[in-house]
Amino acid sequence: MNEPIITMHNVSFSYQNKPILDGINFELPKGKFMGLVGPNGGGKTTLVKLILGLLKPDEGNVTLFGIPLEKFQERNKIGFVSQKANSFNTGFPATVFEVVSTGLTAKLGYFTFFNKQDKQNILRALELVDMSGFANENIGKLSGGQQQRVFIARALVSEPELLILDEPTVGVDQENVKRFYELLHKLNEEQEITILLVTHDTEIMTEYATDVVCLNKTLHFHGNSEEYCSLSDKDLSLFYGHPVTTIVHHS
Numbered sequence: 001m002n003e004p005i006i007t008m009h010n011v012s013f014s015y016q017n018k019p020i021l022d023g024i025n026f027e028l029p030k031g032k033f034m035g036l037v038g039p040n041g042g043g044k045t046t047l048v049k050l051i052l053g054l055l056k057p058d059e060g061n062v063t064l065f066g067i068p069l070e071k072f073q074e075r076n077k078i079g080f081v082s083q084k085a086n087s088f089n090t091g092f093p094a095t096v097f098e099v100v101s102t103g104l105t106a107k108l109g110y111f112t113f114f115n116k117q118d119k120q121n122i123l124r125a126l127e128l129v130d131m132s133g134f135a136n137e138n139i140g141k142l143s144g145g146q147q148q149r150v151f152i153a154r155a156l157v158s159e160p161e162l163l164i165l166d167e168p169t170v171g172v173d174q175e176n177v178k179r180f181y182e183l184l185h186k187l188n189e190e191q192e193i194t195i196l197l198v199t200h201d202t203e204i205m206t207e208y209a210t211d212v213v214c215l216n217k218t219l220h221f222h223g224n225s226e227e228y229c230s231l232s233d234k235d236l237s238l239f240y241g242h243p244v245t246t247i248v249h250h251s
Helices: 044-051 096-108 116-128 144-156 174-190 202-208 225-229 233-240
Strands: 004-015 018-029 033-037 059-064 078-081 162-166 194-198 211-216 218-224
Touching: 004 044, 018 044, 018 194, 018 211, 018 218, 033 044, 033 174, 033 202, 044 059, 044 162, 044 194, 078 144, 096 116, 096 144, 116 144, 144 162, 144 174, 162 174, 174 194, 174 202, 202 211, 202 225, 211 225, 211 233, 218 225, 218 233
Parallel strands: 033 194, 033 211, 078 162, 162 194
Antiparallel strands: 004 018, 004 059, 211 218
16 A cells, blocks of 8 residues: 555544534545535635644644645645636736746745746656646646646656645636546546545546545545545535535546
């Protein structure tokens, strides 16, 4: 079995005395493409913030690459993409190349001049997401789907081993959502990048994810995508706390 990149052991978190997560235990092994699903308010974004070290658990511990979170220093090993397409300032005066270059800040620091290798890394990251032809375009002129590809390139430029995405298809038109998941699948398969994807698009995601975690304050399901697809609507409705009917698409 591949070594776990993320390990959560008995993690609980409350906000203003309101329990958000309770007794979370799970592992994300290296090389997996894991979908994190569940209802709004179920704690998905909170779990991501705990992994990123933006929040500290009230109980339990988080381990990254075998190192306790509080001692983990190699932040360049983790790329993060948030819900940008629906909130990005389209008037922001920056080129695609400049936006992607900001992904090197954690590795190189601020006010650093990029050398030839850095520039090659930026162009390679754009090539990985099929956006190399847009390097000199203004980021605000791109479609939502194209912008999200650029934000993935920014996350990839430091050559991370783990890519975390929090609802990345919000604001992306449906026509480009499938292409977006195909890109993530390609990065997982060909670049061997481990992926943790927070999403509501369970119908499409299950085509590409290897594993699924269903979270609603507690961990209701943790298994492979085939097992998740075999769950009954009754089981899913119990997990989500309201009626759920899943339609699974097969390519």
